[in-house]
Amino acid sequence: MSTRPVLQIIVASTRPGRVGLPVAEWFRSVAEKHGGFTVELVDLAELNLPMMDEPNHPRLRQYVHEHTQRWSATVDRADAFVMVTPEYNHSFSAALKNALDYLSHEWANKPVGTVSYGGISAGTRAQVALRPVLASLKLFPTGGAVNIPVVRQFLTEEGTVEPNDVMSAAADAMLVELEVLAHTLAPLRATAQS
Numbered sequence: 001m002s003t004r005p006v007l008q009i010i011v012a013s014t015r016p017g018r019v020g021l022p023v024a025e026w027f028r029s030v031a032e033k034h035g036g037f038t039v040e041l042v043d044l045a046e047l048n049l050p051m052m053d054e055p056n057h058p059r060l061r062q063y064v065h066e067h068t069q070r071w072s073a074t075v076d077r078a079d080a081f082v083m084v085t086p087e088y089n090h091s092f093s094a095a096l097k098n099a100l101d102y103l104s105h106e107w108a109n110k111p112v113g114t115v116s117y118g119g120i121s122a123g124t125r126a127q128v129a130l131r132p133v134l135a136s137l138k139l140f141p142t143g144g145a146v147n148i149p150v151v152r153q154f155l156t157e158e159g160t161v162e163p164n165d166v167m168s169a170a171a172d173a174m175l176v177e178l179e180v181l182a183h184t185l186a187p188l189r190a191t192a193q194s
């Protein structure tokens with residue numbers, strides 16, 4: 001791992017007019033100010049993966065499709081992740097589940113935080129539903145998370161996100177955790193690869 005770990009912020013909503021992109025852009029600006037990471041935004045709408053279409057189990061890494069090979073290379077170079085997900089029907093987005101299912105080793109032994117949002121539930125049910133999926137891929141969820149209630153109240157007329165103090169403090173705390181975990185877990189990843 002380079003001195004500054006790579007943090008990928010994954011935008012999990014893909015529909016036109018989504019709030020997910022401005023939420024992710026807000027979090028990216030906080031992560032850049034934090035300064036501990038090389039920050040990348042990964043937009044699942046741009047990635048445009050089809051529904052899982054690989055014939056082999058991802059743990060074999062025998063990917064036959066170019067879109068999977070590209071996705072594998074992208075996730076491989078990351079040292080940490082933040083999933084920015086809406087709450088849809090009390091869970092996280094189907095696009096995120098699909099993107100997670102495509103790969104296996106590429107996720108392992110890396111820390112992950114969540115920024116979830118929705119209505120009055122603040123995306124908490126999406127966050128809770130996501131946790132066991134992340135753990136099954138050997139991702140290490142942070143203790144803290146960012147939960148945004150009634151997300152549209154934080155949108156400005158320009159379509160950017162204006163956070164409140166609770167959101168800002170939660171984002172800062174999660175980045176501290178992610179940075180420590182990214183460095184702490186690096187030896188484990190090196191062992192797994194050798």
Ligand SMILES: Cc1cc2nc3c(=O)[nH]c(=O)nc-3n(C[C@H](O)[C@H](O)[C@H](O)COP(=O)(O)O)c2cc1C
Pocket residue numbers: 013014015017018019020021086087088089090091117118119120121122123151
């Ligand atoms: C299909 C669908 C299901 C939704 N289900 C929930 C829900 O279970 N809980 C909730 O708080 N909000 C729910 N919402 C509201 C969304 O959280 C809200 O519209 C949010 O802006 C969606 O994120 P996006 O704009 O990034 O797609 C739902 C929205 C959609 C489109």
